[in-house]
Amino acid sequence: MPAHDDIPALSGKERLILELLIHGGALYGLDLVRASEGELKRGTVYVTLSRMADKGYVDHRVEDPPPGETGPPRRIYHATGHGQRVFAAWEMLRAQLAPGGAR
Amino acid sequence: MTARGLSLADLAANVAARREMVEVSRSLLNAARCMYEQAPPGLERARLVAEIHRHRERLAASMALLAEAEAVYDGLRRLSSHAISGAATAKAKSTLAPLTVTATATVATTATATATVRRTRKPPGSTLAAIARRACTTDVYEATFEPIYADLCHEHRLAVGAGRTWRARWMRLEAVRAFAGATFAHAALQLWRRVRRLAGG
Numbered sequence: 122m123p124a125h126d127d128i129p130a131l132s133g134k135e136r137l138i139l140e141l142l143i144h145g146g147a148l149y150g151l152d153l154v155r156a157s158e159g160e161l162k163r164g165t166v167y168v169t170l171s172r173m174a175d176k177g178y179v180d181h182r183v184e185d186p187p188p189g190e191t192g193p194p195r196r197i198y199h200a201t202g203h204g205q206r207v208f209a210a211w212e213m214l215r216a217q218l219a220p221g222g223a224r
Numbered sequence: 225m226t227a228r229g230l231s232l233a234d235l236a237a238n239v240a241a242r243r244e245m246v247e248v249s250r251s252l253l254n255a256a257r258c259m260y261e262q263a264p265p266g267l268e269r270a271r272l273v274a275e276i277h278r279h280r281e282r283l284a285a286s287m288a289l290l291a292e293a294e295a296v297y298d299g300l301r302r303l304s305s306h307a308i309s310g311a312a313t314a315k316a317k318s319t320l321a322p323l324t325v326t327a328t329a330t331v332a333t334t335a336t337a338t339a340t341v342r343r344t345r346k347p348p349g350s351t352l353a354a355i356a357r358r359a360c361t362t363d364v365y366e367a368t369f370e371p372i373y374a375d376l377c378h379e380h381r382l383a384v385g386a387g388r389t390w391r392a393r394w395m396r397l398e399a400v401r402a403f404a405g406a407t408f409a410h411a412a413l414q415l416w417r418r419v420r421r422l423a424g425g
Binding site: 149150151162163164165167168169170171172174183185186192193194195196 | 374
């Protein structure tokens with residue numbers, strides 16, 4: 122049986138994050154948590170985002186801290202071109218495999 | 225001279241302690257500025273800008289506390305020497321007693337208020353972030369825990385700015401939940417990667 126390790130995989134949470142980033146533009150991690158309506162948690166979203174960044178699906182830029190801001194600067198995430206292509210491919214596959222989908 | 229166990233020596237010690245706090249705050253601010261000068265442009269510099277702002281705020285707060293302590297100490301010292309000289313002793317004593325009680329209350333209230341303000345103003349998760357920074361590698365900390373801490377600081381600042389004290393306190397519980405969740409998720413991911421590596425040979 123041939124190995125398929127080189128085919129990009131997409132978990133449910135990763136698909137949701139890519140969907141939110143592609144349709145909502147660049148977002149903070151906290152915005153992703155709010156927009157997911159409970160599917161993503163504040164504690165785990167950055168672990169998922171970090172894994173996605175390793176796969177090349179998302180990237181981030183660091184926000185310029187406003188004057189008087191305490192704590193580290195926040196990160197704004199966006200989907201990369203590779204992430205958008207993987208998402209589009211998975212959506213197409215899902216549409217193909219769905220009952221009554223395109224043949 | 226004492227009232228409710230507070231003496232001029234206590235007030236002098238209070239002034240000395242606050243002066244020391246000011247010096248410590250000033251040293252930390254200078255250290256952060258030096259680190260900023262030496263840091264390469266990018267994420268590290270952005271983090272140091274936030275550090276400098278925080279130290280500047282702390283210095284201003286400690287200087288205000290010092291000024292207040294010095295005012296109380298000077299006022300009592302002047303009244304005390306007046307009483308000892310013997311001129312209008314009775315009047316001085318009657319003036320001194322309530323002022324000393326007020327001073328005692330002021331010092332106690334200031335200490336309590338400072339502790340409360342520190343608890344409310346200190347960003348939630350700062351202790352947990354410090355532990356994570358020591359326990360994890362820089363990459364893991366920056367990818368997993370630092371963004372959580374940044375969000376918590378942001379939300380906390382908004383809550384404090386809007387006067388939502390309970391929301392600011394609630395953020396502390398949120399911080400514990402978020403850090404615990406991140407720790408478990410990261411541990412599970414590492415375990416899964418290790419198992420896959422072992423299974424793959």
